[in-house]
Amino acid sequence: MHNTVRVQTTINGEAREFLCEPRQSLLECLRDVLGLTGTKEGCNDGNCGACTVLMDDRVVTSCLVLGVEAQGAQITTIEGIARGSDLHPLQRAFLQNAALQCGVCTPGFIVAAKALLDREPNPNEEQIRLWLANNLCRCTGYDKIIRAVEQAAEEARA
Amino acid sequence: MKWFDYATPASVGEAVGLLKTHPGARLLAGGTDLIVQLRAGRKETDLVVDLKHIPELNAIGYDAAGGLTIGASVPCYKIYRDPAIARAYPALIELASLIGGTQIQGRASLGGNLCNAAPSADSVPLLIAMRATCRMTGPGGTREIAVEDFCTAPGRNVLQPGELLVSLHLPPPAPHSGARYLRFIPRNEMDIAVAGAGVEVVLDDGKFRSARIALAAVAPTPLFVREAGDALAGQPVNETTIARAADIARAGAKPITDMRGTADYRRHLCGVLTRRALEAAVQRAREGKR
Numbered sequence: 001m002h003n004t005v006r007v008q009t010t011i012n013g014e015a016r017e018f019l020c021e022p023r024q025s026l027l028e029c030l031r032d033v034l035g036l037t038g039t040k041e042g043c044n045d046g047n048c049g050a051c052t053v054l055m056d057d058r059v060v061t062s063c064l065v066l067g068v069e070a071q072g073a074q075i076t077t078i079e080g081i082a083r084g085s086d087l088h089p090l091q092r093a094f095l096q097n098a099a100l101q102c103g104v105c106t107p108g109f110i111v112a113a114k115a116l117l118d119r120e121p122n123p124n125e126e127q128i129r130l131w132l133a134n135n136l137c138r139c140t141g142y143d144k145i146i147r148a149v150e151q152a153a154e155e156a157r158a
Numbered sequence: 159m160k161w162f163d164y165a166t167p168a169s170v171g172e173a174v175g176l177l178k179t180h181p182g183a184r185l186l187a188g189g190t191d192l193i194v195q196l197r198a199g200r201k202e203t204d205l206v207v208d209l210k211h212i213p214e215l216n217a218i219g220y221d222a223a224g225g226l227t228i229g230a231s232v233p234c235y236k237i238y239r240d241p242a243i244a245r246a247y248p249a250l251i252e253l254a255s256l257i258g259g260t261q262i263q264g265r266a267s268l269g270g271n272l273c274n275a276a277p278s279a280d281s282v283p284l285l286i287a288m289r290a291t292c293r294m295t296g297p298g299g300t301r302e303i304a305v306e307d308f309c310t311a312p313g314r315n316v317l318q319p320g321e322l323l324v325s326l327h328l329p330p331p332a333p334h335s336g337a338r339y340l341r342f343i344p345r346n347e348m349d350i351a352v353a354g355a356g357v358e359v360v361l362d363d364g365k366f367r368s369a370r371i372a373l374a375a376v377a378p379t380p381l382f383v384r385e386a387g388d389a390l391a392g393q394p395v396n397e398t399t400i401a402r403a404a405d406i407a408r409a410g411a412k413p414i415t416d417m418r419g420t421a422d423y424r425r426h427l428c429g430v431l432t433r434r435a436l437e438a439a440v441q442r443a444r445e446g447k448r
Contacts, residue, residue, distance in 0.1 A: 002161050003418070022164035022206060025193070045194050047348070049261055058235055064193050066186075068164050069208065112260060133347035134259025158377035 005018045009038070011068040011079025013029035020067040029067035030077060038078035040104050042136070049135030052108035053077050059115045061134070078107035081114060089152040090114055101150035109135050111150045121157055125150070159197050162204055166211045170324055173207055177320040178297060180205040185230035185322055187215075188257065191274045215269070219240030220246065226328040228270025234258075236283050239269070246441070247328065249337035249358075253284050258339065259348050269323050275309040275318065277405075281311065281357030283372035284339035285417060286302045290328045296321030306372065306382035334361040336366035336442030338435045341374065342427050352419040355407065355431035359390070359439045366390040371403065371432055376424050377410035383410040386432065395440055404433040 004019045011034070018033045023132075030036045042050030044063045051062040054076035062082070081088045101107045109132065109136050116119070116123055116131045123131070126148050130143075137145060165183075167173040177183055185205040186192055187210065195201040207217045212244065215229040220242040228237065232398040234254035237243055239379030244251050257266055257280050271281045272292070287392045293302050297320045304324070309315050337358040343349035369387035374380055386406040393399040413424035 002163065005164065021159040022162055045197070046190055046258075046262060051258070052261055055264070058233070059260050060264045061261045064189050064205070064261075066164065066189065066193070066208075069189075089378075104289065123175075131260050134261040153303075 005051070005067055005068050006104045008069050009073055009075060011075045012077060016021060018067075022066060024066050025063050026053070026055075026065040026067050026070055026075075027062040029070070030075075030116045036077050036079055038107050040107055042104060042108075047134075047136070048105070048133075049108045049112060050105050052111045052135065054111060054115055059112050061156070067152040076111065077110055081110060088114065089155045092115070092148065093152040093155065094145075097144045097148040097151060099140060099144040100137075105135060105139075108146055109137070116149070117156060119151055121150075121153060129134060159201075160202060160406035162196075162206050162307040164206050164208065166208045168211050171214055171276060173212060173322055174210065174320060176205065176207050177322065180207075181319060182400070183357070185273070185378050187267045187270040188233055190262050190264075190266040191270060201293065209322070214313065218243070222246075222283075222330055223329055226250075228268060228324055228326045228328075230273075230323040231267045233261075233265055233267050233268070234263035235243050238263070240370060242424075246331050247288070247337070249339060249439075251286060251287070251329075251341050253281055255361070256339075261282075262348075268326060272305065272308060272430050273315055273323055274327070275311070275313050275315045277312055277378055277380065278375035279309075279380055280339070280341060280349045280351060281353060283354055283374045284337060284358075285326065285328075285356070286326050286372035286380060286382050287339075287356040287358040287370040288337050289358070290326050292326060293324045294321050295324050300324070302327075308382075309379035332360045334443050334446075335359065336361075336437040336439040340431045340435045340438070340444065342431060344389060350418065351422045353411075353413070353431060355428060355435045357432065357435040358389075359436065359443055361440065361443045362396060365396060366393050366395060366399070369403065369436070369442075371407050371412055371436075373407060373428055373432075375418075376413040376428055378412075381410065382410070383407045386410060390436075400433055400436045400440075403436060404429045407432040 040050040042048035046064045183205040207233045215231045219227040237254040290305045339356040341351045343356035369390040371386040408429035411428045413421040
C-alpha cells in the first residue's frame with residue numbers, strides 16, 4: 001500500500017538516483033541506501049551537527065531532512081570535500097592541529113566550516129564559534145577546531 | 159518513524175485540497191520541529207505535505223508603501239541574507255540569526271515557529287511587537303489575524319481543519335521607530351529561552367508615540383503585554399518611564415517553574431529584558447536604523 005519514492009539528486013557533483021521511503025531521513029539515505037558513510041549520526045534530532053551536509057546554498061543537519069526532499073537538490077557531503085587524494089585545506093589543518101580525537105563530529109565540522117569559508121574567507125574567532133555553534137564535539141574542547149579553521153582560512157587566502 | 163506518504167503541492171489550492179482528503183496530514187516547512195516530533199512519536203500522520211514547492215509560501219516581498227510579506231516556509235537564512243529586510247527591519251535579521259544555529263537556520267521558518275506555538279518560540283514576541291499579521295487560507299477562503307491572536311495554548315493555534323498559514327505581513331517601518339528582541343539562555347547559542355522580550359517603539363520629539371511589548375516563555379502562549387506598551391504612549395523617553403513599562407511587563411508575566419528556571423527568576427528576567435530591549439529599540443529609533 002505504501003510506495004517507495006524515486007529520488008533524483010546530485011551528490012558531490014554526480015547525478016544520483018535512489019529509492020527511499022518518505023519517512024527515511026536524508027542521513028539514512030546517504031548512509032544506508034547510497035553507502036556514503038562519511039556523514040555521521042550523532043543525536044539524530046538536530047542538536048549535534050555530526051550529520052551536517054550542504055544542500056543547495058545552505059548548511060543543514062541531514063537527520064532533519066527527509067530523503068525525498070533531496071529531489072532536484074545539490075548535496076555536498078564530506079566525501080565531496082577533498083579533490084581526489086588532495087585534501088581540502090580544512091582537512092589538512094584539522095590533521096595538523098589534532099582538531100579531532102574520536103572523529104565522529106569531524107565530518108560535520110569540516111562541511112560546516114567549508115560553507116563558512118566559502119562565504120567569509122577571513123572570519124574572526126567569534127564568527128567561527130558562532131557559525132559552528134550547531135556542531136558539538138565532546139573530545140577536543142573546541143579550541144583546536146577553531147585554530148584549525150583559522151589556519152585553513154589563512155592558507156586559502158595565501 | 160512510522161510510515162507516511164509524501165506530497166509536494168505546487169499551489170495553496172492544491173495543499174488545501176490535500177488537507178481536505180487527508181485530515182491527519184501534517185505540513186512540512188523546515189522540519190526542525192515536525193521531523194523531531196514524528197521521530198519521537200509525539201505526532202503521527204499518514205501524509206506529510208511539503209510546502210516548499212508553493213511559490214507564495216517561499217517568497218519574500220517588500221515595498222516601502224506596503225511593507226514586508228514573508229512566506230510561511232521561508233527559512234531563516236533567506237531572511238538574514240535579504241538586503242531589503244536588512245535595511246528596513248534590522249531587528250528581524252537579529253531574530254533570524256538567533257534561532258537555533260547555522261544548520262537550523264538553513265531550514266527553520268518563522269511560519270513554522272509560529273504554527274508550532276511553543277510558549278518559548280523566539281520569533282513570536284518580536285512579530286507581535288512589530289504588528290505582524292498572519293494570512294491563512296482554508297476551505298472557507300482566506301482570512302487575516304494579528305500574530306498575538308494566533309497561538310491559543312502550548313502547541314495549539316487558531317488554524318481550523320484544512321487551513322494553512324500562507325504568509326506573515328509586517329507594516330512598513332514607521333519613521334523614528336526601532337525594534338529589538340532579547341532572550342536569556344544560560345549559554346550563547348542553541349538553547350531554549352528561559353524568557354524573552356520583543357519590543358517596538360515609535361518616538362516623536364523626545365516622547366514615545368507608541369510602544370508594543372511581548373514576552374516569550376512566561377505564559378502558555380507568547381504573551382502580548384499591551385498595557386506595558388500603552389503606558390509609554392505620550393510619555394517622555396527616560397529611565398523612569400522605561401522602568402515603569404518594564405515593571406508592568408514583569409507583572410503581566412504568568413511563568414511556571416521548570417528545569418529552565420523558577421517562576422520568580424523568569425519574572426525578574428522579564429523586567430530586565432524588557433528594559434534592555436526598550437533601551438536598545440530607543441537607541442535604534444534615534445539613530446534612524448530602526
